Amino acid sequence: MADTQKVGLAQRDIEQAIIALKKGAHLLKYGRRGKPKFCPFRLSSDESLLLWYSGKDEKQLKLSLVSKIIPGQRTAIFQQHPQPEKEYQSFSLLYNDRSLDLICKDKDEAEVWFVGLKALITRGNHRKWRVESRCESVSSDSPHARMRRNSPSITPCDPGDLDGVSYENTGQNRLGKAFSELLTYTAVSKGTSQPKSIVNPSLSTALVDNSNGRISASEGFRVSLSSAVSSSSQGSCPEDFDALGDVYIWGEGIGDGLLGGGVNKVGSQCSLNSKLDAQLPKALESTVVLDVQGIACGGRHAVLVTRQGEIFSWGEESGGRLGHGVEADVSHPKIIDTLSGMNVELVACGEYHTCAVTLSGDLYSWGDGTHNYGLLGHGSEVSHWIPQKVSGQMEGIRVSYISCGVWHTAVVTSAGQLFTFGDGSFGALGHGDHITSNFPREVETLRGLRTTKVACGVWHTAAAVEAINELSDSGTSANPSSGKLYTWGDGDKGRLGHGDNEPRLVPECVAALIEENICQVACGNDLTVALTSAGRVYTMGSTAYGQLGSATANGKLPTCVEGEIANSFVEEVACGSYHVAVLTSKTEVYTWGKGSNGQLGHGDNNHRNTPTIVDVLKDKQVKNVACGSNFTVVICLHKWVSSADHSVCSGCHNPFGFRRKRHNCYNCGLVFCKACSSKKSLKASLAPNLNKPYRVCDDCFNKLKKAMESSSVSQNSRARTGNMHYKSNGVMDKETWVPKLQATLSRLSSFGAVNNAESVHSRLASRATSPVLGTSSPIRSSEDFSEDSKRANDSLTQEIISLRAQVQELTCKSKNLEAELEKTSKKLMEVTAIAADEAEKCKSAKEVIKSLAAQVR
Structure with a gap:
């Protein structure tokens, strides 16, 4: 059972790597002639071709x-323009x-491409070997069969290599370490061994396993989406139906705020000096490549779901x-391990x-329940x-829908029942009272009807509810079910659509839309939006900020936008606190309101105050739209450049x-x-x-500048303790370097990369005389062995x-606060002075009145 779970988890990690390959990246390609060039690479949707553009020509490799x-x-091609410092990339x-x-781009990106391609190549080689094995079984004495038996370069794959996965070695901590150890081994053997013994097909067994049987999604596949998200979606291709999901986001806190990958909180005083908001859509930055299928937004946080x-x-x-x-706080999407x-x-x-709902229909919730509202x-x-x-009555x-x-x-529920829980003020729960419920209760008024959507x-609260139409005289009905809009709760500013401001303690059908077939609803702070099956949008509620989408609407009754x-x-329709976003069948996004x-x-x-198209998204294939309180997000089909x-x-x-030249x-x-740039x-x-x-481009320059600033902080912190431990570390490195290298090689031997002990010793002996690695290999090895300490330093740096x-x-x-206190103190002194002056005036007035009264007498 454990082995089966291991296989499933590792296979899912390989699938995540393949997703990254399908999204693509700009890689530096070496050619037989000329200098290396930047080319966009990606994996085809059927996973059989590697595609790239060289100039205006599309090229492919099966x-x-x-x-x-x-x-x-x-290879010899690399030796034309060697970059030994990028060996690991x-x-x-x-x-x-x-x-x-x-x-x-970096070692992490190389890990993703290596693992994904290795799994696909191994899978393809295994299929070819099975076909060739059948041919050999028919004629085992044929010249072709004898050639295969005598050829040392053709090795049949083990059954475990079907997906490029094996689980015998559980000593690896992460995929990057296996990749580094592989490079260390190949670098050592480069001076004495022939290229034919560089990689054994069974080496893939080391590339997808760690001590837990899988690679962490947050560690194993760290790839910046800046290189994965295409700059345009011009030219729709037949692969649209299978395209991956990219996220674009804009609004409050998306600039330098946490939602946008920054460090500033919305409303903090430090955020006043930074560009906290984003006024145009920008690609969501993530440390992992995500195939996004759904997304939801709160006030200052967001949650997304992937295809997996x-x-x-x-x-x-x-x-x-x-x-x-x-x-x-978390500035980039981070997986919720519990789910x-x-x-x-x-x-x-x-x-x-x-809240989250699983494929089996189970409801999970988490967050702050200390407000005593049963959230x-x-x-x-x-x-x-x-x-x-959430169990109890929901068991x-x-x-x-949620x-x-x-x-x-x-x-x-799947049966069309509606349950509500939380604060019952203004009758928002629809149970006929103002009582707060800390567990789900069914809305009795809608029992017998089928609720499809709720907001x-x-x-x-508003809900789209299907009602069975009455049969005609002939006993038939062209439209047996029709969605009606029911609203309840606080009716202030006409948000319920009933023509008044009165609250409703139980759901009540909106009579003005009785002839319409409502299929979706959305709610803002004091706004309700309804979408009909004919693609028409109706709004009702407050006219503030033009959120009704019509300059002439009064909001008391539903108005067609x-x-x-x-x-x-x-x-599709979505509401923020005071703004609305809609998605049309032409994949265009329109917004209005605040x-x-x-x-x-x-x-x-x-x-x-009227719908306005978001121009930046015109060339994107948008498939979903969602709103937070003061920000908006869309999911677009990923398009290849x-x-x-x-x-x-x-x-x-x-x-x-x-005059406008091209630069990479x-x-x-x-x-x-x-x-x-x-x-x-x-x-x-x-x-x-x-x-x-x-x-570099402006965005990359800012990112690199921030990285340099953070590294300078870590260097200053390490400098204080570095001198104290330099000598002891130097002695320890000398004493432990050879045993660690031997341990590394022994682990690689379990992958099939080392044939025998004599070859290991010969490669170690040849290391000192190798003209290629005389200077670079020891540096790489020391970096490899200090990876754990670097990771610890990085985490300390982030802290x-x-x-x-x-x-x-x-x-x-x-x-x-000091400035406010000072201002308040000054105001208090001014008010005190004014009060004293007024008191003196009052006293003088009383004296005058008393004097006049005495004269009258």
Whole structure:
């Protein structure tokens, strides 16, 4: 049973690597002539071809023709322009007496490509071997069979190599260590052994296993999406139906805030000096390549679900709403380990809590239940920092839809029942009272009807409910079921659509939309949006910020939104606190309402009272849209870059010409004009010479600058203790270097990479005399052996950066509070002075009145 689980987990990690290959990346390609060139590479959707563009021409390599994959720079092509410092970022594919030689952005990206391609090549070789084995069984004495038996380079695969996976070796801590040890071994053997013994097919057994039987999704496949997300989606291809999901996000906290990959919290004083918001859509930055299928947003956190059923969360932590079990903010999507392997299908976010529904229909919730409103539905007010299954009355009931409001939650079952729990103020739960419920209760008024969708506002709720139409005289009905809009809760500003401001304690059908077939609903703070099956959008509620989408609507009754979407078929609607986003059948996104934080995506902070298309997303194939309180997010079908994408700048999107020259960024590999890539950096990952600054784009320059600043902090911290331990570490390195190397080689011998002990000793002996590795190999080995300490230093560095940020934030808060206190003190003194003056005036007036009264007498 354990072995079966191991196989499944490792296979899922290989699938994640293959997803990264399908999304593609810009790699440095070595050719037989000329200097290395940047080319966009990707794996075809059927996983049989490796595709890339060289200039305007698309080229491809059938993976079935690839005999083996070699890590490092071992081929003659690499020797034309050697870059030994990028040994760990390089690999070669051997096919038909030729080689395809590539250098990745960094070691982590190389690990992903190596593992994915190795698994696919091994799988293909195994299929070929099975076919050839059948042929041999028919004629085992044929010349072809005798040649195969006598050829040492053709080795049948073990059954365990079917997917490139074996689980015999459990001593590896992570995929990167196996990759490094493989390179160390091949580097040692380069001076004495022939290329034919570089890699044995069974070497793949080391590349997908660790001590836990799988590679952590957050460690094993760390790839920046900046190189994976294409700059355009021009030219729709037949692979759209199987395309991967990319995320674009904009609005409050998406710039330098935690939701956008920064370190600043929304509302913090330090955020006032930074560009906290993003006014235009930008690609979601992630440390893992994600195939996103669903997403939900809260006030200051978000949760997404991948095609593999894994769930990731990020943003500002508060009361455990991120589900990671710790009080720590997360700036990039991080997998929720508790739900790993649960096949999550749906997610929803409230202000203080989060919910998820698995494929089997089980409901899980987590977050801050200490507000005493029963937000989590577990029958108590206890906070849960990790996902907890909602049982009780929901036991055995399959959940099909979920919606979270600020103070309550609504659940739809597969049978069409509606359950609600949380704060019952204003009758938002629909149970006919104002009582708070900390466990799910069925809404009795809708019993017997079939609820399909539900949405929660702050103090009101809306649902799309199917009602069976009455039969005509002929006993038939063209439309046997029709969706009606039911609303209840706080009726202030007409948000319930009943023509008044009165609250409703139980669901009531909106009479104005009785003739419409409602299929989806969404709720803002004081707004309700309904979508019909005909693709029309109706809004009701407050007219603030133009959120009704019509300048003439009063909000008391539902109003059909016209404007730019009058002739469009709307497929999906979403609401933030005071803004609305819709997705049309043409994959266009329109927004309107409040724009103070750039949540409308038009490049400014202006409000819009009519639907306005988000121009930046015009060339994207958007398939879903969602809204947080003051930010918006969309899921787009991932599009492969074409030759047309190289004719425009990836930054400003202006076309290249005689005066606007094309330049590659030496960090991400994308093409930019001079204005968008005018800066240079010494830390560019794809730079040929690390001692010389190379051109990078503005985004990469800022990222590299931040990385250099963080590394300088870690160097200063290490400098204090480095001198104290230098001598002892030096002696220890000398004493332990050879045993560690021998241990490394002994582990590799279990992969089939070392044939016998004599070859090991001969390669070790030849190390000192090797003209190629006389200077570089010891450095690589010491770096390899100090990987654990580097990882520890990196984590300490991140902790220091986080603590410094907290100190800076608290300092800013303290200064601000002092300034406010000083202002308040001054105001108090002014008010006291005014009061004293008024008291004197009052006293004088009394004296005058007394004097006048005496004179009258």
